[in-house]
Amino acid sequence: MEQFVFFGGKGGVGKTTVSCAYGYKCAAAGLRTLVVSTDPAHSVSDVFDQQFDDDPASVDGVDNLDAMELDPEDEVQRHLSEIRENLSEQVSAAMVNEINKQLEMSHGTPGAYESALFDAFVSVMREESEPYDRVVFDTAPTGSTLRLLGLPEFLGDWIDRLMYKRRQSIDLFEKAAIGNNEPRRVMDGDPVLARLERRKEFFEYAAETMRTNAAFFLVLNPDQLSVNETERAIESFADRDLSVRGLVANKLTPEPDDDESGRGARYLRERVATERERLEQVETEFEPPLVAAIESRTREIRGELLTQVAAELDVDPAAPERAPN
Secondary structure, three states: OOOEEEEEEOOOOOHHHHHHHHHHHHHHOOOOEEEEEOOOOOOHHHHHOOOOOOOOEEOOOOOOEEEEEOOHHHHHHHHHHHHHHHHHOOOOHHHHHHHHHHHHHHOOOOOHHHHHHHHHHHHHHHHHOOOOOEEEEEOOOHHHHHHHHHHHHHHHHHHHHHHHHHHHHHHHHHHHOOEOOEOOOOOOOOHHHHHHHHHHHHHHHHHHHHHHOEEEEEEEOOOHHHHHHHHHHHHHHHHOOOOEEEEEEEEEOOOOOOOOOOHHHHHHHHHHHHHHHHHHHHHHHOOOOEEEEEEOOOOOOOHHHHHHHHHHOOOOOOOOOOOOO
16 A cells, blocks of 8 residues: 555544544554644544644554545645745845735635645645655545645646746846846846745655655545546546545444334435445445445444444555556
């Protein structure tokens, strides 16, 4: 298995439970593991009954397991502050106030959340992952996750265009600013180009890492809406040249005992029959294999129940090779 493992899916399907269970499974196998939540709902703290923030911290009572939660609002503010600082160093004082106004306006614009969160989880991959054998990401709902995964290609092309325009501008400036027959080498050491180069390297790292050192799993519930969204997600991953390694069916209805015949038992049997049809559809029509079918519990998945769910995940934490695309 690759170092980075992502669990995604429709909102409410149980991504956090599965992510934490897989993190526990890896830790129990002796792998130094970090669970990272990028979901604004942030339930990792609830699962482990322990508060986490954006710094990795040990999970109480579990060897080899750390966790952290990335708060989207904090990440947006940090992202904008970094942009403000970089731009303020490169423009006149008269422009600083205008920059601040524009950045405040951009706080709620489409893409600000995704861009900030993308920077945050890629920074975790680059800067926090070195001590860990496995980093498990509990992601936002599918739509947000797919937008995040599409950013390297989209923003990489955009940065290429910005760098081309910047070089053109500098070249024209140098040609117009020749003194004593010697060109002014403004291009050398240009802070804007240097910044764009760093961003380009950042996105190239993200794209390459997600293609070669990341595994993606989708969590679904055994209902038609969830199955349909999962099918669309698999296709969207393929469009980004990323493959879904496996599917986890969660919140299955337990079947009543044979001697139960009341109204509740009849309802459960009908529900179980419907869910089996959905699971059969997943197993026969979808290419990624079903790696777990997890029944609903009567209590929240914590402690001993988390170990049970971990045991039901047919995902070998130490599997050495990536499945072919």
